Amino acid sequence: MLYLTSRNNLMADAFFILENRLMFASLHGRDADMLAFQAQLQVARDYSADRLGFRQPEDQRIWPMYTTADILSGLSKHVTRYQTHNYGAVTHMFLYATELTEFNREVKSGWVLLDDLSADMDKAVWQCLQELSDVPLLNHWQNCLLAELGADRFIQRFNPAVCERYAMVGIKAAKVEVPADFGDRITDLLRNKSLTSQ
Template identity: 60%
Template sequence: MLYLTSRNDLMADAFFIWNRQLMFASLHGRDADMLSFQAQLQVSNERLGFRQPEEVLSCPRLTTAEYCLNLSKFMTKYQTLNYGSVTHMFLYSDILIQPNFDSKTGWVMLDDVTADLDKAAWQLVQQLSDIPLLEHWQNAVLSLLEADKSIMRFTPRIDEEYAVVGVQAVRVDIPEDFDVRLTAMLQSGRLHT
């Protein structure tokens, strides 16, 4: 399913909007429309977004990306017989690319909406953790991190929290006292070596 953006006749087959910030978009459109959209990304925040300011929002407010900051892009063209040259552009927030090992935060985004987000989250937790983690600790450690919202899952839906279509994502933020918590779990017997 393609979603029509309100600017430049662009179509989105996947997007992720969180806190009114565009995190990811897969856009399709004619070359001129794509160039016009890219030019609009360079203007001030008041004019950004996928909707014109005067438009009445029929969808939830979160389907509008009001902030399009720190975005990178990847573009490709494909030929179609009926429409001429069509451009496919991926826009993505820079924070999605590389985990921040200083702050111990990172993201994983998957284009398979049926893939196991727990597996992706666990691999990222293992990457970010200073402490080696045993595989059989996965469920207990993920439950611990989910309890204090150190792991946030973004599955396909559009509601008041976020808008995700065609992808899914997970954000991991390792707390500063992670080693203390693991030690307590080992001492209490919740984790076994």
């Protein structure tokens, strides 16, 4: 289902708002509407230009409570164009928070975003964890370590939903953090035989 944006006559097939901050949006619209929107992002001066709402076509509220982003900062964009039969050339813009595409090596954190809702999130999270970890990880440790880190909220999963904390439509995501005591945790799990070397 396509959502309408609160301004500029744009449509969104996917978006992610986390605690009122726009993290990701896949927007479609005519060139003029998209250019006007980009200009507003560059010179946002009044409050209304600093927010972006997503609403279903039948919703009359311009700024729906849980699907409006009040913070539109730290965003990068990627723009393409495609031809349609009925509407001619349409512009497709991805807006995304930089931290979604770059690992933070200092604090050892990263994000995984999947546009295929049936894809295996555990596999993607495990690959992210292996990339962030200073400790080599054996593949058969996956289930144990993901459960351990998930229980302590070092792995936070965001499934498609609209709720008070976040709104996610058309994608799913996970935030992965490596705790400072990760090496000690692995040692303890090896000692109590929750993890094995083979």
